Amino acid sequence: MSNTARYPDDPEKKKYNGRRYDKQFKLAAAKLVREQGYSAKQAALSLGVKVSTLQYWVKIYGQEPQAQAETLDTLRVRVKELEKHNRQLIMEKEILKKATAFFAREQQQP
Numbered sequence: 078m079s080n081t082a083r084y085p086d087d088p089e090k091k092k093y094n095g096r097r098y099d100k101q102f103k104l105a106a107a108k109l110v111r112e113q114g115y116s117a118k119q120a121a122l123s124l125g126v127k128v129s130t131l132q133y134w135v136k137i138y139g140q141e142p143q144a145q146a147e148t149l150d151t152l153r154v155r156v157k158e159l160e161k162h163n164r165q166l167i168m169e170k171e172i173l174k175k176a177t178a179f180f181a182r183e184q185q186q187p
Contacts, residue, residue: 098126100138106131107139 098106109120110131121131140148 103134104138107135107137110135111139 106120106124106126109115109124110117115123117132117135118128121128124131
């Protein structure tokens with residue numbers, strides 16, 4: 078039998094500590110690893126969080142501002158491309174509607 082089943086009310090035995098951290102804390106923790114040169118294990122121990130949690134924060138919040146800017150620029154270009162493609166599809170749809178109406182009228186005339 079596991080310790081959590083034997084001692085369900087023991088806080089040291091719980092798997093989840095119930096803490097919530099705000100975004101600023103997570104960003105600061107990620108900066109410790111990315112910019113200050115701490116290892117994930119050192120930073121996690123000093124902050125009192127699990128190493129895996131800190132590694133996740135580094136992955137999510139630890140992007141360089143330049144990389145984020147490149148991502149935004151890439152997304153803007155992609156949106157413009159999709160808008161252009163959408164306009165073309167709308168135009169093609171209108172042409173097909175008109176063609177369908179034209180040929181339907183020709184079929185009805187004797």
